[in-house]
Structure formats: structure tokens, C-alpha cells
Amino acid sequence: MFGRRSVPAILAIMALLSLVHAEDRVQSELKFVAHTKAEKTAGVWVDGQYVGFVKELAGDKKIMLLPGKHEVLVRQAWYRDYVQQVILEPGQTSVVNVSLVKDAHSPTHEATGELKISATPTRAAVFVDNQFAGHVDEFDGVGKAMLLTPGRHSVRVALPGYLPFETVVDLRPHQKLKIQTELVKGSITEAGSLVNQQ
Incomplete structure (x- = not known):
């Protein structure tokens, strides 16, 4: 069915696919667990770069990072910042359990x-x-x-x-x-x- 010329092309495609698969094993995934609406809609920064909000960072938009140490910041209005240092190993999935605490300095309804x-x-x-x-x-x-x-x-x-x-x-x-x-x-x-x- 395939000629001799097809064999090198097929081998090249298989080699390329194995490289892509190997690259995925080098990266690490960062997942978030949030319980309240405030936590799910909080903004996320990784190493100082805004990446989206907690509830959208899954599926196609999951965060894949290179192994090493990373700083994760989760921020929501009227809450204290949640900061966590994560150390990722190749191919590892790390979970960040978001826990936001209300900030005492939020404005009152009377004079806003x-x-x-x-x-x-x-x-x-x-x-x-x-x-x-x-x-x-x-x-x-x-x-x-x-x-x-x-x-x-x-x-x-x-x-x-x-x-x-x-x-x-x-x-x-x-x-x-x-x-x-x-x-x-x-x-x-x-x-x-x-x-x-x-």
C-alpha cells in the first residue's frame, strides 16, 4: 500500500510526535481549587504576569509551566492577597488551594x-x-x-x-x-x- 518513499516520511512524523509528547512531560501543570465565588473570580498572577481568573484556568486554558520555583498570587477586591511559592518538578501537577480572607479596609455602603x-x-x-x-x-x-x-x-x-x-x-x-x-x-x-x- 505504501511505497518505499513513504517509509521515511512516516518515520519522520512518528519522531516529531514523540518529541511533542516528550516536551509535554517536561512541563508541569498548575491547578487551582477554589470554594467561594470570590475565590473563583479572583485574578491570578504567575511570576508577576497576569494569566486570567481562577475559574477559567482549566481545560484548554490550564497553566503549563517549566519546572522550577514560581510565585503564584491570587487577588480579589476587598480581600487580602493570597501568595504561594510552588516548586514544580518535570511532568508534575501542583495544586494551589486558594483561601482568601476579607480585608478589614473595605469601604462602607454609606459614603460610596x-x-x-x-x-x-x-x-x-x-x-x-x-x-x-x-x-x-x-x-x-x-x-x-x-x-x-x-x-x-x-x-x-x-x-x-x-x-x-x-x-x-x-x-x-x-x-x-x-x-x-x-x-x-x-x-x-x-x-x-x-x-x-x-
Whole structure:
């Protein structure tokens, strides 16, 4: 069925497939276990680079890393940062059990303004005053908004692979504002350095 010329081609394809499979065994997988809604929607940084939010980092979007020591940071608005150092061995799967604790400095409802953010893609991260606040889909829709103390606040919406959107809002007590934007595709390097600016 196959001629003699086909044999080297078939052998080359088999060798290439075995190399790809061997490369997968060198990398290590990082998995996340989250129990509360706040933990599932928290942002994740690995070695200072924003990679997405906890509940989306599975399946096709699972995190594969080279072996070695890595710092994992999980951040959610009004919670203390969760930081864990992981040491990954080749082919190993490491599990990060996310455990967020409420921050005592969250604003009260009495003297706050409300900020809604409508942006695409909705999984983009939102930063207020250079602090991670959540993701766009948490601040858009009926009954969804961010509570902020009155005054000026810088707002940045960013996602790797897109150019970030930045603006400044000046909120008064009980004022309601809405920001609408659509992120423009850009280089991962252009957005990457701005996403992890802190």
C-alpha cells in the first residue's frame, strides 16, 4: 500500500510526535481549587504576569509551566492577597488551594459612589488605583457595580493580548457612573507589561 518513499516520511512524523509528547512531560501543570465565588473570580498572577481568573484556568486554558520555583498570587477586591511559592518538578501537577480572607479596609455602603464597567472582552481585569478590583463581568449588569470611596480614582481595564484602556473618574458620594469600552487587540508584550503594573 505504501511505497518505499513513504517509509521515511512516516518515520519522520512518528519522531516529531514523540518529541511533542516528550516536551509535554517536561512541563508541569498548575491547578487551582477554589470554594467561594470570590475565590473563583479572583485574578491570578504567575511570576508577576497576569494569566486570567481562577475559574477559567482549566481545560484548554490550564497553566503549563517549566519546572522550577514560581510565585503564584491570587487577588480579589476587598480581600487580602493570597501568595504561594510552588516548586514544580518535570511532568508534575501542583495544586494551589486558594483561601482568601476579607480585608478589614473595605469601604462602607454609606459614603460610596457606584461605578459600572461595560467592556469587551468581559474577562478583562479591572484595576482601580493600581489595585486589582475584579473582572469586567463583575461590574456590568443589573445589581452589579463597584463601590468606591468619593474622590479621584484611576481605572485600568486590561487583558493580555489587548491594549489596555485607562481613565480617571471623580466620584461624589452616592454618585453612579458607567464606563463603556472595547479593548483593541494588540501584542501580548504591549499589554503584558501594563497588566502587571502595580
